[in-house]
Amino acid sequence: MMVRLRRLTCVALCSLALASGVALAQDTVRIAQSLAQNILSPAEATGLPDATVIRTMFEGLVGFTDGVLVPELASDWSANDDATAFTFTLRSGVTFHDGTPFDAQAVKDYYEWVMDPNSRGARGRSLLSSMQRVEVLAPDQVRIHLSQPNGAFIYLLATSNARIVSPAAIAAFGEELSKNPVGTGPFRFVSWDEGQRIVVERNPDYWGAPAQVERLEFLVVTNAATRVAMLQSGEVHFIESLPPQLAPTVAGTPGLEVLSTPANFLRILQFNTTKEPFGDVRVRQALNHAIDKDVLVEVVFGGNATVMTSPIPATAFGHAEQPAYAYDPERARALLADAGYANGFEVKVLTFTGDEYRTAGQVLQQMFAEVGVRLVLDQQERGALVEQIFKPVDENPTQAALVGASASTGDADLALTVSFARASFPPAANNWSFYQNDRVEELILAGRQTGDPAERAAIYAEAQAIIWQDAPWVFLYSPNTIAGRSLAVVGVENAPDNTIDARRAAFR
Amino acid sequence: MTAYVAKRLVQAVPTLLGVVVLVFFFVRALPGDPARLYVGTDADLATVEAARRQFGLDRSLPEQFVFYVRGLAEGNLGRSFRARMPASQVIARHFRATLVLASIAVSVATVLGVALGVAAALRRGSLVDLGITSASILGISTPSFFLGILLIYLFAVEWRVLPVAGSVSPRGLVLPAATLAAAGLGTIARFARSSLLETLGNDYIRTAYAKGLASGRVIGKHAIRNALIPVVTIIGLQFGFLLSGTVIVETVFNFHGLGWLLIQSIESRDYPVIQGLLLVFALQFVLINLLIDMLYAAIDPRISYA
Numbered sequence: 001m002m003v004r005l006r007r008l009t010c011v012a013l014c015s016l017a018l019a020s021g022v023a024l025a026q027d028t029v030r031i032a033q034s035l036a037q038n039i040l041s042p043a044e045a046t047g048l049p050d051a052t053v054i055r056t057m058f059e060g061l062v063g064f065t066d067g068v069l070v071p072e073l074a075s076d077w078s079a080n081d082d083a084t085a086f087t088f089t090l091r092s093g094v095t096f097h098d099g100t101p102f103d104a105q106a107v108k109d110y111y112e113w114v115m116d117p118n119s120r121g122a123r124g125r126s127l128l129s130s131m132q133r134v135e136v137l138a139p140d141q142v143r144i145h146l147s148q149p150n151g152a153f154i155y156l157l158a159t160s161n162a163r164i165v166s167p168a169a170i171a172a173f174g175e176e177l178s179k180n181p182v183g184t185g186p187f188r189f190v191s192w193d194e195g196q197r198i199v200v201e202r203n204p205d206y207w208g209a210p211a212q213v214e215r216l217e218f219l220v221v222t223n224a225a226t227r228v229a230m231l232q233s234g235e236v237h238f239i240e241s242l243p244p245q246l247a248p249t250v251a252g253t254p255g256l257e258v259l260s261t262p263a264n265f266l267r268i269l270q271f272n273t274t275k276e277p278f279g280d281v282r283v284r285q286a287l288n289h290a291i292d293k294d295v296l297v298e299v300v301f302g303g304n305a306t307v308m309t310s311p312i313p314a315t316a317f318g319h320a321e322q323p324a325y326a327y328d329p330e331r332a333r334a335l336l337a338d339a340g341y342a343n344g345f346e347v348k349v350l351t352f353t354g355d356e357y358r359t360a361g362q363v364l365q366q367m368f369a370e371v372g373v374r375l376v377l378d379q380q381e382r383g384a385l386v387e388q389i390f391k392p393v394d395e396n397p398t399q400a401a402l403v404g405a406s407a408s409t410g411d412a413d414l415a416l417t418v419s420f421a422r423a424s425f426p427p428a429a430n431n432w433s434f435y436q437n438d439r440v441e442e443l444i445l446a447g448r449q450t451g452d453p454a455e456r457a458a459i460y461a462e463a464q465a466i467i468w469q470d471a472p473w474v475f476l477y478s479p480n481t482i483a484g485r486s487l488a489v490v491g492v493e494n495a496p497d498n499t500i501d502a503r504r505a506a507f508r
Numbered sequence: 509m510t511a512y513v514a515k516r517l518v519q520a521v522p523t524l525l526g527v528v529v530l531v532f533f534f535v536r537a538l539p540g541d542p543a544r545l546y547v548g549t550d551a552d553l554a555t556v557e558a559a560r561r562q563f564g565l566d567r568s569l570p571e572q573f574v575f576y577v578r579g580l581a582e583g584n585l586g587r588s589f590r591a592r593m594p595a596s597q598v599i600a601r602h603f604r605a606t607l608v609l610a611s612i613a614v615s616v617a618t619v620l621g622v623a624l625g626v627a628a629a630l631r632r633g634s635l636v637d638l639g640i641t642s643a644s645i646l647g648i649s650t651p652s653f654f655l656g657i658l659l660i661y662l663f664a665v666e667w668r669v670l671p672v673a674g675s676v677s678p679r680g681l682v683l684p685a686a687t688l689a690a691a692g693l694g695t696i697a698r699f700a701r702s703s704l705l706e707t708l709g710n711d712y713i714r715t716a717y718a719k720g721l722a723s724g725r726v727i728g729k730h731a732i733r734n735a736l737i738p739v740v741t742i743i744g745l746q747f748g749f750l751l752s753g754t755v756i757v758e759t760v761f762n763f764h765g766l767g768w769l770l771i772q773s774i775e776s777r778d779y780p781v782i783q784g785l786l787l788v789f790a791l792q793f794v795l796i797n798l799l800i801d802m803l804y805a806a807i808d809p810r811i812s813y814a
Contacts, residue, residue, distance in 0.1 A: 036772065038546070038590060046548045122555040123547065178592065194591050194598075195772065196675060196764050221673070221762045222772075225657065229672045230762075233664040383540025383777055386549060390541075408550055418550065428553050 027214035029489055029505040032221040032230055034241035036195045041178040042163040043114045043124030051160035052240075052499040053218050056200050057097075058163035058183030061088050061107070062154060064410060067315055067496040069158055073102060073184060079451035083151040090140045094207045096166035097188040104142040108134040109167035111144070120177070124161045151451040152413035155317065159409050160499075186211040186503050196220055212491070212506035228484065231256060237489040240500055242482040243355065244302045250484040260304045261494035263481040264313045266405045267305075267356075269349065269364065269474035270433045272398050277345055284471040286335035288325035290371045291364065297477050300360045304482055308475040311420070311467045312460075315478075315496045317453075318412030320461035322468040325475070332371040344372025350388065351402035353379050360476070361402055377402075390427045393434055401432060408497060412460040416444055420467055433472035440466055512813040513798065520794040527790040528580065528783075532573055535779050542589050542777035563589050563779075576783070585787075586780035590773070595780040598769070599788060605675060606758075606765035610750035612685040617692030618743050624693070625700025625739075626732065632705060640697060647694030656687045656760040674763030684761040688754060692746045699742045704735040736807055744800040751796075752789045 037049040042058050045051060055063075061074040071077070074088035094102040111134050114121040132147040146153060156162060169182035181189045186208065187200035198218040202211040219236060221227045227239040228246050232253050242250060242258065251258045269287070271278035278284060293307040306314065309321040336342065349364070351357040361377040368375045380388070389398055407415035418424050421444055424431035443463040447456050468475070481494040491504035543560035544551075560566050564575065579586055585595040628640040663670040663683060674680040707713065708731055716726045755767035762768075766785060773781040805811045 036590075039592075046546065046551065122558040123551060126552040126555050194593070194601075195769075219673070219762075220764075222768075223759045223762060226660075226672060226760060226762045229657075229660045229665055233660075233668055233672050235664075235671050235673055381540075382775065383538070383545055386544055387539045387541055390544060390549075406550070427556075430549065 026507055028217055029213050029215075029238070029492060029502065029507075030217045030219060030236040031492065031500060031502060032219050032227045032236040032239040033500070034222060034224070034227065036220045036222075037192075037198060037218070039178045040181040040189075040192070040198075041120065042165060042183075043119075043121030043161055044178060045160060046123060048497070048499050049218075049220075051497070052502070053198050053200070054160050054163060054181070054183075055185070055495075055499065055501060056187040056216060056503055057181050057185040057189055058165065059185050060157055060159075060163045061090075062158045063163075064158050064495065064497070065501070066493070067410060069155065069317075069410075073107075073164065077154065079151070079154070081451070082449065083149040083153065083451035084146045085143055086146075086153060086157075087137070087141065087143045090142065091207055092140055094184055095205060096168070096182055096184050097203060098166050098168055098172075098182045100166045100168040100182075102164075102184055103139045104136040105139070106167055107142045107164065108136050110164050110170070113167065113170055120175070127156055127159060127161050149449045150413075151448050151456050152409070152411050154451075155409045155411035155413070160497075187216060190215070212504070216502055216505060231484045231486065234486070237486040238492045238500065238502075239484045240481075240494075242484045244300070244304050244482060245355070247302065247304070247482055247484075255487050257485050257487060259483045259485055259494055260480045261483075261496070262306060262313075262315055262478065263494070263496050263498050264315050264407045264410060265481075265498060266308060266313055266478050267360065267402070267476045268308075268405055269400055269402050269476060270405075271400050271472060271474075272396065272432070272434060273472055274393055274434045275399050277339065277341055278400065280339045281470060282335045282339040283341065284474075285325070286332040286339070286371065287368065287373065288471050288474050289328045289335065290332040290373070291367050291474055291476070292327040293477060294327075296360065296363050296367075299363050300356060301477070301479060305477040305479040307477050310464045311473070311475065312412055312415040312464065313407045313478050316407035316410055316412055316415055318447075318457050318460035318464075320457070320464050322465060325471075329367075329370050336371060336373075341372075344374065346374040346376060347400050348376045348378050349400045349402050350378045350380060350385060350398050352385055353381055356479075357402055364402070364474075389432050392427055393425060396426065398432070403432070405430065406498075410496065412456075412464075413444070413447055416440070416447075416460065416463055416467075420444075420463075420472070435467070435470065435472040437466055437470060439463075509813060513802075516798050516801075520791075523794065524787065524790055527787055528577070531783050531786045532576060535777070535782050536569065538774075538777065540777045542779060545776055546589055585784040588773075588781050589778045590776045590781070591778075595778075595784045598781055599766070599784050602764060602766050602769040603788070605763065606751060606767070609674070609681060609685055609688065609763065609765060610747060612681060613688035613692060613750055614743065614747045616685065616689040617696055617746070620689075621693045621696025622700045622736075622739065625697040626704055626727075628697065628701045629704035629708070630727070637701075641701070644694035644697040644701075647690045648698070650690065652687050652691060652754070653756050653760055655690055656684070656757055659683045659687060660760070672761065674758070674761035680761070680763075684757050684763050687757050687761075688750060692743075692750075695746065696739060696742060700735065700739050703738045704731060707731045707735040710734075733807055737804060740803050740807065741800055744796050744803075748793050748796040751792050 033049045035049045037053055039045040039050050042054050045054055059072040062069055063072040073091055075091050076089040077086060079086050096102055113119050114124040130146045130148055130150045132145045135143040137143055166182040170177055173180040186203055186206045188203045190199040190201050192198045199215060201215045224243050230236045231239045247258045250256050271284055273279055297305045297307055310319050312319055351361050365375040389401055405419055418430045420435050420440055422436050425434055426432060440463050443459050447459045450456060481498050483494050488508055490508055491506045492502045495501040543556050547555045547559050588595045588598045591598045624640045628637040631637050660672050664672040670682050671680045674684045713731055716730050755771055758765050758767040770785050805813060
C-alpha cells in the first residue's frame with residue numbers, strides 16, 4: 001500500500017512537472033548568458049559574463065544602478081578640491097558572506113592587495129592605478145589618496161573590477177579565490193559548474209533590502225536560437241544577447257517580452273589616420289556625410305539602436321550632443337574632390353564575423369559606392385582581428401575597421417582616453433585610429449584635475465567637439481542591449497554596460 | 509592476441525607523437541593572442557603581460573615545446589588558460605558528457621539500424637523495403653541542425669515535454685541523442701541491408717538452403733554473422749566521430765561536450781585544451797580501429813591475429 005501510494009504521488013508530481021513545462025520551482029530565477037564566465041574575483045575578472053554574476057555577490061564603495069552612480073558600501077563620500085583624495089563614510093553592521101566584518105580596515109586591506117604588483121588583481125590594479133594609499137580615519141571612515149588628480153576616480157570605483165572581496169577570503173583561498181567568491185552582496189555563492197552554470201542564493205544577512213528570490217542560476221547558452229527556444233519552453237526566465245532578427249519571435253510569443261535598452265556601446269568605422277587617404281580630414285568628413293545613418297540603424301537593428309551624436313555614448317557622464325553630419329552624397333563627393341579623390345578610391349575594411357557586422361558592412365558598401373568609394377569587407381574571426389588591430393603603428397596593416405567602442409566606466413574620461421589619447425595607441429589601448437590632437441590631450445588631463453561635475457562636463461564637451469570635427473571615425477550608432485524576458489519575472493534588467501542586473505529579481 | 513594488441517599500440521606511438529608536434533605548432537601558428545583574448549580588448553598592456561606570464565607564453569617557442577613534452581611524459585596536459593584547472597580535468601568532464609551521449613546515440617542507431625536493415629533485405633523490393641530505404645535516406649540527408657531545431661520546436665516549445673538544454677538533466681539527453689541517432693541509424697540500416705543482400709547471394713548460402721536448413725538458421729547462423737563485418741566498421745567509425753564531439757548538435761542543444769569545448773577553446777586560443785583535445789581524438793580513433801579489428805576476429809572465426 002505504501003509503495004503504491006508513493007508511486008501515485010510520484011506520478012502526480014511528475015505529470016505536474018510536465019504540465020508546467022520545465023519551470024518547476026518558483027524560487028529560482030534562471031538566466032541564460034551568451035558567453036561562459038571566466039573569473040569570479042572582481043579585480044581579476046575580464047568579461048561581461050563575469051561582471052553580471054559578480055554584481056549579485058559583490059559590492060563596491062559606490063556602484064551603478066540603472067546607469068546612475070549610487071552609494072553601495074559607502075553611505076556618503078566627498079572629494080577634496082583638486083580631486084586627489086576621496087573620503088568615504090562606510091555603512092555600519094555590514095558583514096561579508098564569511099562573517100568577516102566590513103569596515104575601514106577591510107577596505108584598506110583589500111585595496112592594498114589589489115595594488116600589490118604580485119597579486120592576481122591586475123585588472124583592478126590598472127583601472128585604479130592612480131590610487132596611492134588607503135588611510136583608515138575611523139572604523140567607519142576611510143580616505144583614498146591618489147598619486148595624481150583624478151576627478152573621474154569615483155566612476156572607476158563604481159566599476160565591476162573595483163568591487164570588494166573579503167580580505168579573509170583572500171588569505172584563505174589564495175590562488176583559488178576566483179572559485180570561492182566572498183563578498184557582501186544580496187546573494188552569496190553556492191556552486192559553479194565551470195562553463196555551464198553558476199548558482200547563487202539569497203544572503204540572509206544582507207544589510208539592505210533582502211533579495212526576493214531564493215536562488216539565481218546563470219546558465220551558459222552560446223547559441224542564440226537555443227536561448228530563444230529555452231525562453232519559449234520556460235527553462236529560463238531571461239536571455240541576453242537577443243539578435244534583432246529574433247526579437248519579433250520573442251515579442252510574438254505569449255508570456256514573453258523584449259527589453260531593448262540603450263547601452264554604453266558604439267559601432268564605428270574607424271580610419272587609420274596614418275594611412276592615405278585617411279590622413280586628410282576632408283576625406284573622413286566626406287565619408288561621414290556619405291552614410292544615411294537612420295537607414296543603417298533600421299536595416300541592421302530594426303530600430304533598436306540610436307544614431308551617434310558624439311564620440312562617446314549618450315549614456316556616459318559628460319556626453320555632449322554635436323551637430324549631425326547630415327546625409328549628403330553631393331557634399332561628400334565635393335569634399336572628396338577637394339581632397340583630390342574625385343574618382344574615389346578603394347578601402348579594405350576589417351570587421352568581425354557575425355550578422356550585425358556583415359549587414360552593417362554591406363550597407364556601408366552600398367552607400368560608399370554612391371560617392372565613388374569601393375569598400376571591400378574583410379571579415380575576420382575575433383582572435384585574428386584583435387591580433388591585427390592591436391599591432392603598433394608601423395606594423396599595423398589596417399586601413400579602416402568596422403568595430404565597437406565603449407565607455408565601460410560610464411564616464412567620458414575613460415571613453416575619451418582609450419580611444420583618442422596618444423598614450424592609447426596600439427598595442428597599449430584602443431586608439432586604433434592613431435588619432436592625435438594636442439588640445440584633446442590637454443583637455444583629457446584637465447578633466448582629471450577637478451572633481452566638480454559641471455567643470456568636467458564643460459571640458460569634455462570641448463574635447464568632443466574637436467574630435468567630432470576631426471572625424472577619425474565615421475560615427476555610426478549605439479546599439480541597444482536587447483534581451484528576452486518571461487512575464488513571470490520582474491527586476492532582471494539590462495544594465496547600460498551590457499551586463500544583466502539581476503539583484504532585484506522577483507516573481508510577479 | 510595480447511602480442512598483437514601490444515604491437516598495434518606500439519605502432520600507434522609515432523602517429524600520436526606526430527599529432528603532438530603538429531598540433532603544438534599549428535595552434536601557435538593561428539593568428540590571435542591568448543593573453544589578449546583572455547583579458548579583453550579594454551585591458552592595458554601590463555594586464556596582458558601578466559596573463560602571458562601566467563600562461564607561460566613569455567618563454568621562447570622551443571622552451572614552451574620542451575615544457576609541454578616533458579609535461580606529457582608525466583601525463584600532464586598543462587593548465588587550461590580559460591578554466592584555470594588542469595586541461596585533463598576540463599577534457600575529462602566534457603568527455604564524460606560526450607561519451608554518454610555518443611553511447612546512447614550509437615546503441616539506439618545500431619539496434620534499430622541493424623533490425624531495419626535486415627528487415628529491408630529480407631523483404632527486398634517490397635513496400636517495407638521501400639519504406640525503410642526512404643526513411644534511411646531521409647535520416648542521412650536531413651542536416652542535424654534542422655532535425656535538432658525541429659525536435660526542439662515540437663517537444664520543448666510546442667508540447668513542453670522535454671527540455672531544450674541537453675546538459676542540465678538526464679531528460680535533456682533525449683533530443684540530442686535522437687538527433688544524432690537519426691543520421692547514424694540511416695547509414696547503418698543502409699549498410700546492413702546491402703551487406704546482407706550481398707551475403708545472401710553467396711554460394712554457401714545456397715548450399716545451406718540446399719541441404720535443407722531452415723531459413724531462420726541460414727540467416728541467423730550463416731548470413732548475418734558474415735554480413736555484420738562491414739556494419740561493425742561503420743558503427744565503429746560513427747562512434748569515433750560522435751566521440752570527437754558533434755559541434756553542431758552540441759551547439760543547438762547547448763550540450764557541453766567535447767565539440768562545444770573545442771569551439772570554445774579555439775575561440776579563446778586555449779592552447780593546452782586544444783592540444784589535449786586533438787590528442788584525445790587521435791587516440792580515440794587508434795583505439796576504436798583496434799577494437800573494430802578485434803571484433804572482426806570475434807565475429808568471423810577465419811580472421812585471427814594470433
